[in-house]
Amino acid sequence: MSVLIVCASFAIAVAVAVPILVFAVQIFVAARTGHVPPQDVRRPGFAVIVPAHDEEQGIAPTLQSIRRELTGSDRLVVVADNCSDRTADVAAAAGAEVTSRNDPMHRGKGFALDHGLQFLTRTGAPEVVIIVDADCQVAEGALARIAALAASTGRPVQAAYLMAPTRSGDLSPIRNLAWFTKNYVRPLGWLQLGLPTQLTGSGMSFPTHLLGSVSLATDELVEDLTLGLKLALRGRAPLFCPEAVVTSQFPEDVRAEKSQRTRWEHGYLHSIVTHAPRLFGEAIKRRDLNLLGLVLDLIVPPLSLLIVLTLASLFQGALVFFWTDTAAPFAVSFVSTVVFVLAVMVLWSRFGRDFCSLEDLLKVPIYVLAKIPLYLKFILNRQRVWVRTDRDSR
Numbered sequence: 001m002s003v004l005i006v007c008a009s010f011a012i013a014v015a016v017a018v019p020i021l022v023f024a025v026q027i028f029v030a031a032r033t034g035h036v037p038p039q040d041v042r043r044p045g046f047a048v049i050v051p052a053h054d055e056e057q058g059i060a061p062t063l064q065s066i067r068r069e070l071t072g073s074d075r076l077v078v079v080a081d082n083c084s085d086r087t088a089d090v091a092a093a094a095g096a097e098v099t100s101r102n103d104p105m106h107r108g109k110g111f112a113l114d115h116g117l118q119f120l121t122r123t124g125a126p127e128v129v130i131i132v133d134a135d136c137q138v139a140e141g142a143l144a145r146i147a148a149l150a151a152s153t154g155r156p157v158q159a160a161y162l163m164a165p166t167r168s169g170d171l172s173p174i175r176n177l178a179w180f181t182k183n184y185v186r187p188l189g190w191l192q193l194g195l196p197t198q199l200t201g202s203g204m205s206f207p208t209h210l211l212g213s214v215s216l217a218t219d220e221l222v223e224d225l226t227l228g229l230k231l232a233l234r235g236r237a238p239l240f241c242p243e244a245v246v247t248s249q250f251p252e253d254v255r256a257e258k259s260q261r262t263r264w265e266h267g268y269l270h271s272i273v274t275h276a277p278r279l280f281g282e283a284i285k286r287r288d289l290n291l292l293g294l295v296l297d298l299i300v301p302p303l304s305l306l307i308v309l310t311l312a313s314l315f316q317g318a319l320v321f322f323w324t325d326t327a328a329p330f331a332v333s334f335v336s337t338v339v340f341v342l343a344v345m346v347l348w349s350r351f352g353r354d355f356c357s358l359e360d361l362l363k364v365p366i367y368v369l370a371k372i373p374l375y376l377k378f379i380l381n382r383q384r385v386w387v388r389t390d391r392d393s394r
Helices: 001-033 059-067 088-092 109-123 140-153 172-194 223-233 254-286 291-300 302-322 329-353 364-381
Strands: 046-052 075-081 098-101 127-132 157-163 204-208 239-248
Touching: 001 098, 001 291, 001 302, 001 329, 046 059, 046 088, 046 109, 046 140, 059 075, 075 088, 075 254, 088 098, 088 254, 098 109, 098 239, 098 302, 109 127, 109 223, 127 140, 140 204, 140 239, 157 172, 157 291, 157 329, 172 302, 172 329, 172 364, 223 254, 223 291, 254 364, 302 329, 302 364
Parallel strands: 046 075, 046 127, 075 098, 157 239
Antiparallel strands: 127 204, 157 204
C-alpha cells in the first residue's frame, strides 16, 4: 500500500514539475533577450476582419487605428454579428466595409469569422487576412509586420496582444503582470528557442488560403487557441511577433471582468484537458519539435492555478515523506518550488516593475485565493456558452 502511495505521490510531483519547468525556461530565456529588429520583408496586400457584436459604443476608435495602417489595396471588413444596436452604421461611417450576420442560434466569434472570410472570398480576398477584435488599438506598423511575416513564412502570426495597465482594484497590478507574462514574456522566451506560440485572440494574421483550410464556425470559448492548434496539426504552428503590438483594456466593471476571465480560463483549462493528450501523441509520433513545443506551452496553466498546484504538490510530498519516510516525491516538489520562486522573481525584476511594486507582489496570496472559486466552478459547473463581455461601462 505504501509503495502505491509513494508512486502516486511521485507521479503528482513530476506532473506539476513539468509545467513549472516550462514556465521557468520561458521566463529565464525571455529575460536574457535583447532587442531584435524586425526583418525587412515584402508587405503583401491584406484584409482586416473585425468581428463585432453590439460594439456601437467603442468600435470607432478601433477602426480609426486600423485605417491609418492601410494602403489602397488593403480592406477593412466589419462583421456586425447578431447586433441589436448601431454597430453596422457606426462601422460604415468610419469607412469600413460592413457585412451583417443574423443567426441567434449560432453565437460566438468563430461564426462571425467564418462569415467574414466567406464575404472576403466572394468579393476578392487579398493574400493575407488579419483578425482584430472590436475593442483594440493597433500600434503603428503592427499590421504590416504580421502580414509580411505570415506571407513570407506561410504560417499564422500572433502579435503581442496586451492589456493597457489599469488600477481598477487592489489586485489589478498582479492581474496586469499575469496577462503580460502570458501574452508577451512566455511567447518571447519560446520564440528565442525557435518554438511556436498560441493564438491569443486579436492581432492574428494568416495566409488567406491557410485560414480557409480549417473550419472557423465554432462556439468554443477559446476559438482562437483551438484554431492555432488545428493549424499546428497541419504543420503550420503560429509564430510570435513581439514587434507588433495590439492593445485592449480590461473591463472596469467588476462583474464584467469576472465574466471575461471565467470564459477565458474555463476555455483554456478545457483545451488542456481535451487537446493536450492528443497533441502530445501526435508530436511524439511525428517527431515534430514545433508541435511538442506548443503542447508544452499549452499545459502551463494560468499563473494563479500554477501557484496552487505548486503548493499542493509540496504539501502532499511532505505528507508522504513523514508517513512513509520516502523523500523522493518531496524532493521533486521542493526543487520545482524553488525553481518556480526563482522564475517569478526574475519575471518581476526584468519585466514586472512597471506593473507592480514589491508591496503589490506581496498580495499574490490574496489574488490566488480570490481565483480559487473560479477553478472550483470549472470542476463543478464549467462555463460552456460564449457570453459577450460588457465593455460599455468603460
